[in-house]
Amino acid sequence: MSVISTEAKVGLFILIALIILGYMSFQVGEYGFGLKKGYLVKAVFDNVSGLEKDASVVIAGVEVGRVEGVSLVHGKALVLMRILPEVMLERDASVSIKTHGVLGDKYVEIVPGTVGEEYLLDGGVITNVKKQADIDQLLRDLGSISSDVMKVTSSLENVISGEEGEANLKAIMTNTRELMENLNNIVKRNDEKVSVMISNFSNASKEMERAFTSLNEIVDKINRGEGTIGQLVKDEGVFDNLDKTIASLREIAEKINEGKGSIGRLVNEEETVDNINASLKSLDTSMEGINKYITKTDQFRTFVSYRGEYLFEEDNAKSYVELKLRPREDKYYIVGVVADPRGKRSVTDRTVDGTTSRIEEWDRNELLFNAEIAKRYKDVVLRGGLLESTGGVGIDYFAFNDDLKLTFEAFDFDSERNPHLKFYAEYGIFNHIYLSAGYDDFISDEGNESPFAGFSIKFEDEDLKYLLSNVPIP
Amino acid sequence: MIKLVDVHKSFGDNHVLRGLNLEIDKGKTTVIIGRSGGGKSVLLKHIIGLLKPDKGQVIVDGVDVAGLNDREMNEVRKNFGVLFQGSALFDSMTVGENVAFPLREHTKKKDREIRKIVSERLRAVGLTGVEEIMPSELSGGMRKRAGLARAIALHPQVVLFDEPTTGLDPVMTEAVNELIINTQRDFNLTCVATSHDMQSIFTIGHKIAMIYEGEVVAYGTPEEIRKSENPVLKQFLSGSLEGPINIL
Amino acid sequence: MRNLIVAFDDLGRSVLRTVEEMGSILIFFVSVMVWMFRPPLRLRLIFKQMEFVGVKSLFVVVLTGTFTGMVMALQGYYGFRMFSAESMVGSTVALGMTRELGPVLTALMVTARAGSAMAAELGTMKVTEQIDALYVMSANPIKYLIVPRVIAGVLTLPALTIVADFVGILGGYFVGVPVLGINAGAFVNNITMLVGLDDIYNGLVKAAFFGFILSLFGCYKGFTMTGGAEGVGKATTEAVVLSSISILVSDYFLTAIMF
Numbered sequence: 001m002s003v004i005s006t007e008a009k010v011g012l013f014i015l016i017a018l019i020i021l022g023y024m025s026f027q028v029g030e031y032g033f034g035l036k037k038g039y040l041v042k043a044v045f046d047n048v049s050g051l052e053k054d055a056s057v058v059i060a061g062v063e064v065g066r067v068e069g070v071s072l073v074h075g076k077a078l079v080l081m082r083i084l085p086e087v088m089l090e091r092d093a094s095v096s097i098k099t100h101g102v103l104g105d106k107y108v109e110i111v112p113g114t115v116g117e118e119y120l121l122d123g124g125v126i127t128n129v130k131k132q133a134d135i136d137q138l139l140r141d142l143g144s145i146s147s148d149v150m151k152v153t154s155s156l157e158n159v160i161s162g163e164e165g166e167a168n169l170k171a172i173m174t175n176t177r178e179l180m181e182n183l184n185n186i187v188k189r190n191d192e193k194v195s196v197m198i199s200n201f202s203n204a205s206k207e208m209e210r211a212f213t214s215l216n217e218i219v220d221k222i223n224r225g226e227g228t229i230g231q232l233v234k235d236e237g238v239f240d241n242l243d244k245t246i247a248s249l250r251e252i253a254e255k256i257n258e259g260k261g262s263i264g265r266l267v268n269e270e271e272t273v274d275n276i277n278a279s280l281k282s283l284d285t286s287m288e289g290i291n292k293y294i295t296k297t298d299q300f301r302t303f304v305s306y307r308g309e310y311l312f313e314e315d316n317a318k319s320y321v322e323l324k325l326r327p328r329e330d331k332y333y334i335v336g337v338v339a340d341p342r343g344k345r346s347v348t349d350r351t352v353d354g355t356t357s358r359i360e361e362w363d364r365n366e367l368l369f370n371a372e373i374a375k376r377y378k379d380v381v382l383r384g385g386l387l388e389s390t391g392g393v394g395i396d397y398f399a400f401n402d403d404l405k406l407t408f409e410a411f412d413f414d415s416e417r418n419p420h421l422k423f424y425a426e427y428g429i430f431n432h433i434y435l436s437a438g439y440d441d442f443i444s445d446e447g448n449e450s451p452f453a454g455f456s457i458k459f460e461d462e463d464l465k466y467l468l469s470n471v472p473i474p
Numbered sequence: 475m476i477k478l479v480d481v482h483k484s485f486g487d488n489h490v491l492r493g494l495n496l497e498i499d500k501g502k503t504t505v506i507i508g509r510s511g512g513g514k515s516v517l518l519k520h521i522i523g524l525l526k527p528d529k530g531q532v533i534v535d536g537v538d539v540a541g542l543n544d545r546e547m548n549e550v551r552k553n554f555g556v557l558f559q560g561s562a563l564f565d566s567m568t569v570g571e572n573v574a575f576p577l578r579e580h581t582k583k584k585d586r587e588i589r590k591i592v593s594e595r596l597r598a599v600g601l602t603g604v605e606e607i608m609p610s611e612l613s614g615g616m617r618k619r620a621g622l623a624r625a626i627a628l629h630p631q632v633v634l635f636d637e638p639t640t641g642l643d644p645v646m647t648e649a650v651n652e653l654i655i656n657t658q659r660d661f662n663l664t665c666v667a668t669s670h671d672m673q674s675i676f677t678i679g680h681k682i683a684m685i686y687e688g689e690v691v692a693y694g695t696p697e698e699i700r701k702s703e704n705p706v707l708k709q710f711l712s713g714s715l716e717g718p719i720n721i722l
Numbered sequence: 723m724r725n726l727i728v729a730f731d732d733l734g735r736s737v738l739r740t741v742e743e744m745g746s747i748l749i750f751f752v753s754v755m756v757w758m759f760r761p762p763l764r765l766r767l768i769f770k771q772m773e774f775v776g777v778k779s780l781f782v783v784v785l786t787g788t789f790t791g792m793v794m795a796l797q798g799y800y801g802f803r804m805f806s807a808e809s810m811v812g813s814t815v816a817l818g819m820t821r822e823l824g825p826v827l828t829a830l831m832v833t834a835r836a837g838s839a840m841a842a843e844l845g846t847m848k849v850t851e852q853i854d855a856l857y858v859m860s861a862n863p864i865k866y867l868i869v870p871r872v873i874a875g876v877l878t879l880p881a882l883t884i885v886a887d888f889v890g891i892l893g894g895y896f897v898g899v900p901v902l903g904i905n906a907g908a909f910v911n912n913i914t915m916l917v918g919l920d921d922i923y924n925g926l927v928k929a930a931f932f933g934f935i936l937s938l939f940g941c942y943k944g945f946t947m948t949g950g951a952e953g954v955g956k957a958t959t960e961a962v963v964l965s966s967i968s969i970l971v972s973d974y975f976l977t978a979i980m981f
């Protein structure tokens with residue numbers, strides 16, 4: 001009746017099913033470990049909770065075997081692993097239990113030992129057992145951390161909220177503004193010195209420019225103690241200039257010490273100090289909580305910094321206060337406020353009689369905000385997020401033990417105008433104090449481009465705590 | 475050769491056969507009459523072993539079929555052909571496959587031979603060229619004939635007809651009756667037919683049995699039945715509403 | 723008081739009926755098993771049933787499988803996005819399909835399509851005395867009608883399931899990768915990493931079991947039906963309900979045993 005017989009249809013159907021089954025089996029392929037090939041090695045762990053029979057054994061992420069069985073020996077867990085015959089394990093190879101993701105399956109990871117060591121034979125024991133991070137412990141710690149964080153936020157709320165807090169914040173703001181004015185005055189009064197400073201900078205940066213073009217050479221030459229750096233260090237002129245710079249900074253610092261200017265006042269204002277002290281104490285407890293589960297090498301660190309930039313074209317200063325939270329060596333978060341002399345730009349579209357007009361306003365009293373995530377790859381830091389209250393990205397390059405930082409930032413992307421681009425160099429002259437120079441908004445099509453110079457002060461939380469809790473209150 | 479002795483059969487509370495006795499003559503056609511739902515089909519199913527009596531015996535060729543196992547029962551059934559009330563052709567098979575079915579199941583005949591027998595049997599019941607047609611495409615009369623062709627495919631000694639003419643027009647009824655008479659005579663069959671069609675009863679029956687309330691109330695040749703004074707039989711034959719048969 | 727007695731009476735009766743039915747299913751099951759291993763094996767009939775149960779169900783199974791995979795990917799995506807674990811969508815779809823949804827949905831679709839048809843077909847055959855005709859012609863209807871259906875159910879359900887698994891994962895892929903923008907490599911990798919042969923095979927074993935259940939119950943309901951044309955409709959409905967419930971309940975126990 002039909003062209004294709006029943007048998008042919010059914011045969012074709014089963015064939016398709018078998019092909020799909022074969023394909024899928026091959027895709028999830030398990031090497032045929034069930035064939036019992038490969039040799040056995042053992043390792044003794046304190047705790048293997050969650051490790052199941054047939055769990056993967058991997059080296060560098062490549063599956064090389066399966067867990068054959070888990071048994072109890074003298075109160076410890078003996079894990080039997082079957083390893084592919086072509087994979088040789090050195091005697092000093094180390095073994096640990098890992099998890100796919102936070103909630104994933106457990107597996108065994110082997111890190112190969114020293115090349116040239118004797119190989120393990122069938123039935124051999126891996127003695128180098130690395131302790132695994134206990135997820136339960138971690139979760140418990142995370143719980144206590146989060147309650148600490150809650151404490152911090154509530155004390156912060158106490159500081160900020162309420163009339164008192166508001167008054168405090170206002171006071172801080174006025175202080176900052178006064179500080180800016182003072183700095184302005186300082187810079188104006190020291191006009192001569194500043195220009196010397198800047199000429200020094202340009203000298204230095206020219207030298208550096210040359211230095212960076214042949215970075216490899218430098219490294220070589222540093223090793224041999226000669227070359228550009230050698231010359232730079234020996235160059236009397238540079239030293240002279242640096243001396244002068246330091247002298248002017250010292251003057252500033254002296255003025256602060258004498259209680260003159262706003263920094264002095266800020267530091268001496270009792271209430272502010274109390275508030276900050278309280279919040280720092282909560283911060284302290286939370287840090288302890290965090291430190292509890294993070295080893296010394298992987299310490300959670302917090303930095304607070306102030307940066308002032310004098311914009312030559314604007315004849316005005318821009319200042320930044322930033323908090324940097326660094327949970328890991330290669331990753332951190334930056335939150336901060338920026339006081340821009342131009343203020344905050346706000347754009348509103350207004351439609352009158354069918355024609356839309358765009359109104360742009362600058363609010364001088366508004367603060368701008370930074371909130372960024374940063375990730376470090378060797379000497380390069382990539383960051384992104386909120387820059388001066390707009391979306392943006394930045395890249396930092398570090399050199400000389402992180403004393404020199406070259407930064408490029410791009411933000412305020414808008415189809416109507418060019419983005420805000422900025423680059424600068426920052427150099428640490430001594431502990432906590434850095435000098436910077438660069439060019440702000442250099443492709444601006446609204447006449448905002450300006451070279452700038454400035455300085456910044458950076459503290460780590462430990463220093464800050466020390467500083468603030470030990471400031472004598474007159 | 476077929477003998478029912480004191481056969482009782484109930485379905486739940488429905489006591490259908492109540493001590494039925496009947497002896498069927500070999501090489502003759504016996505017609506069983508009775509009202510609808512009176513237990514005629516049930517009686518036939520007892521003969522062929524599809525139903526087992528609650529009490530009593532159904533004796534075929536001297537053997538009580540109620541006591542046979544599956545294999546022995548199958549041996550007995552090879553001598554039987556059945557034309558069911560609705561023909562019971564397998565509607566998933568063609569007419570040709572239907573007629574070939576008992577041949578394929580019970581003989582080791584070659585395909586070609588089977589095809590030859592099939593068309594022979596179909597011709598015997600007056601059907602030609604319907605081998606490849608599905609039963610659902612046949613008319614009622616043709617289905618009866620195809621069913622008969624299947625029933626006689628294996629040359630059985632006994633053929634049971636369950637209401638062979640019910641639902642057919644008078645011409646077709648006559649044709650089917652003729653077919654039964656001819657088949658019975660040609661193959662010297664023992665036939666048992668159920669019916670309540672008066673014309674058919676007297677045309678095909680050598681013996682007539684009347685079932686009423688689960689028992690045989692009258693049994694005899696057509697003449698004896700016609701002359702009988704049995705009130706049940708008289709009412710049934712005349713189709714009168716007056717009498718012992720309660721139509722409620 | 724009277725009502726109470728009537729209620730208890732009804733309760734007792736229905737319990738009795740259930741027990742009775744379980745017993746008769748068991749007897750039916752045993753006779754099917756006995757006839758299954760009695761030669762000859764009717765290959766032609768098995769092939770015919772495999773065509774009906776398998777080939778002709780392929781379309782609905784592919785359709786169901788694909789859309790199930792797609793929906794799972796979509797739902798999974800919204801969940802996993804909260805943890806930035808979008809690539810987990812791949813393994814979720816694959817594990818969900820191979821372990822549970824592939825076998826169960828395929829079985830339910832085949833129940834609706836073929837299980838009900840088995841009950842209706844056998845019921846009709848019973849009403850029109852075709853089953854009696856088989857007995858009369860010494861062809862045991864269990865051997866002739868039911869064994870091929872049960873074998874076809876057991877053989878084709880795994881085949882349909884693997885197809886459903888596959889198209890489900892494909893559906894998930896097409897929603898996940900081009901539509902939702904999940905990384906293709908991560909999506910596939912996640913599947914090959916987290917799905918094991920066991921997951922696939924256990925799913926297929928389940929499917930074979932479901933195939934047995936749905937064909938056995940479909941046949942049972944049709945074969946034991948009473949009450950004419952109306953009875954056929956009733957048997958069909960009961961077959962679908964009984965099979966579906968049994969599939970879902972046994973799925974729980976099979977899962978508990980296997981995984």
Ligand SMILES: Nc1ncnc2c1ncn2[C@@H]1O[C@H](COP(=O)(O)OP(=O)(O)O)[C@@H](O)[C@H]1O
Nearest residue numbers: 485488490508509510511512513514515516517
């Ligand atoms: N398999 C069965 N199960 C239950 N009741 C049946 C069965 N077969 C027949 N009956 C009942 O037995 C009675 C007689 O039926 P039947 O022999 O078919 O009547 P008829 O004489 O019209 O052929 C009817 O009431 C019918 O409902």
Ligand SMILES: [Mg+2]
Nearest residue numbers: 514515559636
């Ligand atoms: Mg009848």
